[in-house]
Amino acid sequence: MSEEILVNVTPRETRVAVVENGMLQELHIERGWARGVVGNIYKGRVQRVMPGMQAAFIEIGLERAAFLHAADIVKPAVGDGEGDAASLPATPTRPISELLREGQEIVVQVVKDPIGGKGARLTTQISIPSRYLVLLPHTRVVGVSARIEDEAERARLKAHVAALAPAGESHGYIVRTNAEGQSEEALAEDITYLSRVWALIGEKSGSVRVGECVYEDLTLPLRAVRDLIRRDVEKVKVDSRETFERLRAFAAQFMPSTGTAEGPDLVEKIEHYAGARPIFDLYGVEDEIQRALDKQVPLKSGGYLVIDQTEAMTTVDINTGSFLGQRNQEETVYRTNLEAAQSVARQLRLRNLGGIIIIDFIDMNDAEHKRQVLRTLEKALLKDHAKTTVYEFSPLGLVEMTRKRTTESLQRQLTEPCHECSGRGTLKTPETVTYEIFREIVRQVRQFDAARLLVIASPKVVARITDEESAAVAELEEFVGKSIRFQPDDQYAQEQFDVVLL
Structure with missing residues (x-):
């Protein structure tokens, strides 16, 4: 590759x-x-504690207060240095009111950028990444990335890191995927670098003011x-x-x-x-970036995906399109779904889509075909740096999955909602706007006195009124007892109009 x-x-x-x-x-x-702030460490102040949500809002100097959940305050259980972090027993979450008080100063790290109308997500469980390791200052865990599958290599790396960790420091480390095959000297250099960074963070956090950045991640x-x-x-x-x-x-x-x-x-x-x-x-x-902003993604076979990103989730619909196949319908559907599974994994990564994702594969009757499609999707997702979790086909034939989201999607970074439709993706038809104008004319005449009326609207709407609705306009003028003039204006959007009393 x-x-x-x-x-x-x-x-x-x-x-x-x-x-x-x-x-x-x-x-x-x-x-x-608009640089992202994920990984940055700030000195913050507790602005508001919310016991009902087990969370608090923290002022860290950003536009909106950041969000800190109680589960992200409790320090992980201290391991014996032999287990992965994921295998440690969970520490029970104490009430947020016992952990924080309003006005308290606290050092926090951003784990999720502000997205949409939500503030940044925070944690007190600081982690500092380097080339091969991640420093965990508040635990003695030594873990190894699950992507390093060779057991002998996992044991070698874990032993080296445990031996190289500075004596007297209660720090833990996670060995990153990039560390596979690296020498003891390379790991030692990383540990030295991380120790130096953490010492500087400790010094700076005591001297900076609330809302200032203690540590900023690399460009x-x-x-x-x-x-x-x-x-x-x-x-x-x-x-x-x-x-x-x-x-x-x-x-x-x-x-x-x-x-x-x-x-x-x-x-x-x-x-x-x-x-x-x-x-x-x-x-x-x-060209690929432009295509990544389209809803429809063509497949080589002639099928296509339709990707819809909403506030709650992202949906992916698979269609056979022009692909007719060579044998029978089940085989055609199976081949399309296999190709779609690989394409979906690439599109999630390329478009940086996160949160809940629902994939509507074309219905398959064969249980083995379903298993192979799911396996193809999971295998294609192994290349993804973000954590993903894929579930079995639901009774409705849908595949539900999650993908960890830390930053805005590509679409939301590069685009904004349409000013004409306010992000709906649709516009009222000229016919609908025409009848809205007629109702507004009647409403205005009943409330105010005027000799005549002027309607300003988009050229497309005015053209429809003066052409197809000319008879209706004559009836309306007779009904309200006023003359009505229509004026097109290129600056007006299709749904926009003004009724002016003269």
């Missing part, structure tokens, strides 16, 4: 694309005026190098000389590695792209 990371830098926007075998799989966007290009580069990444291409040099320096300082016969050093994988053609155009990324 060929994988490349492309970094496009402009004065106010940075974009990072992950391309696998020539196809865009992920897109990350950071704008100078998008640096995060991409830290989090996205794996062994199978061939190149990181950057179209900015300044960013290229910064990435090389960062990789050399914090992510040193030694080249092997299997591949070059990480630093050597980072290249400066100086071509005349924009890098995203060269790889077809710009």
